[in-house]
Amino acid sequence: MVGAFLSPRHAHPDGCGDHLRIGQGRLRRGIFAAMLPLRIRARVLFPALIGALPATGWAQQSPAPPLPLTKLASDVYLITAPSGNLVAQTGPTGIVVVGAQSRASTPAVVATLRTVSAAPIRYVLFAPGDSMGDEGDAGWSERNTTIVAHERMKMTAPNVVSALGFSEVLQIYLDGQSVHAVHQPPGHTRADIIVHFETRRILYLGYAFVAKGYPRIDVPSGASIDSLIKEVTPFAGFSGVQIVPGRGPVSTAADVGAYRDMLQGVRDKVAALSAQKKSLGEVIAAKPTASWDATYARGGVSPDRFVESVYASLKPSKP
Numbered sequence: 001m002v003g004a005f006l007s008p009r010h011a012h013p014d015g016c017g018d019h020l021r022i023g024q025g026r027l028r029r030g031i032f033a034a035m036l037p038l039r040i041r042a043r044v045l046f047p048a049l050i051g052a053l054p055a056t057g058w059a060q061q062s063p064a065p066p067l068p069l070t071k072l073a074s075d076v077y078l079i080t081a082p083s084g085n086l087v088a089q090t091g092p093t094g095i096v097v098v099g100a101q102s103r104a105s106t107p108a109v110v111a112t113l114r115t116v117s118a119a120p121i122r123y124v125l126f127a128p129g130d131s132m133g134d135e136g137d138a139g140w141s142e143r144n145t146t147i148v149a150h151e152r153m154k155m156t157a158p159n160v161v162s163a164l165g166f167s168e169v170l171q172i173y174l175d176g177q178s179v180h181a182v183h184q185p186p187g188h189t190r191a192d193i194i195v196h197f198e199t200r201r202i203l204y205l206g207y208a209f210v211a212k213g214y215p216r217i218d219v220p221s222g223a224s225i226d227s228l229i230k231e232v233t234p235f236a237g238f239s240g241v242q243i244v245p246g247r248g249p250v251s252t253a254a255d256v257g258a259y260r261d262m263l264q265g266v267r268d269k270v271a272a273l274s275a276q277k278k279s280l281g282e283v284i285a286a287k288p289t290a291s292w293d294a295t296y297a298r299g300g301v302s303p304d305r306f307v308e309s310v311y312a313s314l315k316p317s318k319p
Helices: 029-052 106-113 225-237 253-275 280-285 303-314
Strands: 069-073 076-081 084-090 095-099 121-126 146-150 164-166 169-174 177-183 193-197 202-210 242-247
Touching: 076 106, 084 106, 084 193, 084 202, 084 242, 095 106, 095 177, 095 202, 121 169, 146 177, 202 225, 202 253, 225 253, 225 303, 242 253, 253 280, 253 303, 280 303
Parallel strands: 095 121, 121 146, 146 164, 202 242
Antiparallel strands: 069 076, 076 084, 084 095, 169 177, 177 193, 193 202
16 A cells, blocks of 8 residues: 555655655755765665564554455355455445454454445454464464454463453354354364354355365364264254355255265274274274365365274274
8 A cells, every 4th residue: 555655746745746845955966966866875775674674563554465255145245364264244234254263364354344344343253263372362463353252262372462262152243134143062162063054044154064075073182073073063954054164165954964974984994993902003004084085185184183083083982
């Protein structure tokens, strides 16, 4: 934005621009001639000095470029951010944003929202991503936004100014629209939520459902493959609803059903190998995901890592 306002007539107030004022004084020809080489030298050196400045200051003044944006309904948008899919509902008096957050992505998310709405961003509902809230408030507190998250998310990082937590069900009512968040079984994490944009028939499933990818299962925190299957199974029957995964394209109930079948199929294969007292290395070598790799091995979680988490979640817990 800075560059857009600096034309050659305005960039150098000591030159020929509109802002040059000589007043009552008079410049002598000899003095002007003596100053001319200095002015030329300054104009040559100034751009070089600017280019040598560190990435702070001048470089940071450039606005973040908008992210890919998809319109899902008249007032609901999908933002494809590096941290994952975000869903935003816009209204005359405010915006609600839902999804996994990242401090590095926040300026670009704001820039993207400003292409469709000038309303303030009133609420940001955090959903578990790969970081589980380790980045704190992702910079939203600095923007006078109310942060909301499930109570099990790690929202106690030093840079969290304030946040609202909930246990099971949350409703945000704004501009005549209702957004419902519901806590789920510990599938991806213990803080899994689904978010329903009720009147728009849009459902955000978060990282429990990764379209065209294997999920991450936070086994050390109590999540498991069985809970993940239990979590996603009901949504395989939600026909006529746009389903937004944690990553990947907007999907349908049939896509969720195929994903659930994959989870169940891998789970059964790993359980059978485990029952034969196979070690983790032997189970991975058997490639129990092979039938589904063409579809789901394109995400951030490798087949081997997914198998490892399934194997760990099926092992009996030690007393």
